[in-house]
Amino acid sequence: MTESAHFERAGMIRFLDEGGAPVRDLPDFARSRDELVRLYAALVRTRAFDAKAIALQRTGRLGTYGSCLGQEAIGIGVASAMTADDVLLPSFREHGGQMLRGVTMEELFLFWGGDERGNAFAHARSDFPVCIPVGTQFPHAAGVALAMQQKGERGVAVAVGGDGGTSKGDFYEAMNLAGVWKLPAVFVINNNQWAISVRRAEQTAAKTLAQKAVAAGLPGVIADGNDVIAVRDVMARSLGWARAGKGATLIECVTYRLGDHTTADDAGRYRGAEEVSPHWKAEPIVRLRSHLAAAHGWTKEEEEALLRACKAEAEEAAGNYLAIAPDAPRAMFDHLYAELPAAIASQAEEVSDG
């Protein structure tokens, strides 16, 4: 699978085993306690946001929400390697990555709570909002990368999608174009083994998802998606590869969807607890915590303080979100076009702002 100079290893790239023990030399960034604590804090913050989002949905205060439970290391690993010059084009489970890029919890709650203003992003101004039609963000990433290439920018466009999305033509077409035009892009797959109720084996007979890169002439690599160090390392190499003008990379991050597809789904209809429970042993947060404790003396006090801080942040953000009144009804016309055409203006007048 690993056919280019930036990936020398075959098979799945992993640095920490499920118990948090290093299985190979760690990359430089992962030798720094501060850096690892930053990554760990981002993972814990993501899970706190996720838990609060589900709680809000269950109590009727948020719309249908896609949990990233167990998959936090992908968004965090991806975004932590990116710079402000890069553009993230997320699917709907990269909440943590979006937050690391500067999207606020309030904005994410607002989006999932059914308000377009949640996509207005005060920071991360060039990042795309969550992409709901599966796989359609991959061509956008190729387009953003084309603009970067054309304008001589040093950024890289990074699209994230799911295993189901790799069955779509959009995914292949975007990779294919990126290959021909040597676009500065990275295509990341969150292979969480399930596309709602369809398991990975029913999605494709391809042995790996990374091998789909071969047909497009791109390097394809597999990372342990529950090892944030692996995701970040592979991502950093792929970004460097793209910045050096060598083109795009496909990264398959192997993980497991511990939760339902969304809050509108009941995974118990198609998979049993006996299938899910072993995967709890491999999840990313426990793994990095074990490593931090063993290698860097991460204490119980530090852990508790972090959990408290993340929970408090999520509570405060939720409170702020709930305090935001719905937009004026006329707002549905305000950004339809740069200027509202005369033909539609009379419809806007019908909508009362009272």
Added chain:
Amino acid sequence: MAELTMVEAICAALGRALEEDPAVILFGQDIGADGGVFRATEGLTQRFGAARVRDTPLSETVIAGVAVGAAAHGLRPVAEIQFMGFLYPAIDQLVNHAARLRNRTRGRLTCPMVLRAPFGAGIKAPEHHSESMEAMLAHVPGLRVVIPSSPARAYGLLLAAIRDPDPVVFLEPNRLYRAVAEPVEDDGQALPLDTAFVLREGADLTLVTWGAMTKETVEAAGQLAVEGAAAEVIDLATLKPYDHAAVRASVEKTGRCVIVHEAPLTGGFGAEIAADLAEHCLTSLLAPVKRVTGYDTIVPYPRLEAHYLPGVPRILQAARAVLEFQ
């Protein structure tokens, strides 16, 4: 002033846009060395380089999707779909993304792109090359749908579409590509979008049309004049959002209206115009609004396509019926 056909005028507008704005980029199938299957991009890759006038792989979804991404990140892409019959894979990107990006990000990201496609029957093209599905696109909030009907209007409207801050689907009636040449000044002057053009003035009857059917409609108006009836011919030019005011004003003057389009009857854009007139101009109407359109059939293969296209006789028949209605 040079005499240009419509396809030459389109090429001139594309060249002008590339010259005046470095953010403009063209891509599509065979638009580079080949100059496009209709030659709408003839010579442009030689003039502006293969980086700005690019051949793409054969994938319509990615052509539209790349246009969305590139537009959102600061380019002004003008993408070509080779024939409207191959535009359907691009509709996902147009409807789900191009049309919505400004709205769903509350103006943070925008999509100043143009998707060009030739369309319509009457050139003896193979199956899937002859459809007129403009009504499908005009139904989509957030899109603009623009259809030129002469070389000069193609030049001016295409420049306006490229400069517009929002996505435009620019549909080029291929039957008119080389039908006539007329003087077109390559002066960078755009024509207004969202504005209908009065091709011929008259007080007795309003004929509303667009695209290739302007030809037969203007011919029919000429024949009606011989018969003593002054028909006003309105070229809608922009279907979404369309110039209600121009159509209503004309019908308030004439009291009679026939809508002519090549696309099938049911759910066609003529229905929208007829409904608007019923809602807003009922007291001015002296006769029921009539539509002369393609049939609700699949566009036939070339041997029968002349029977599908609404020609001058059908327009005249409807116009006479509307004029005679008491």
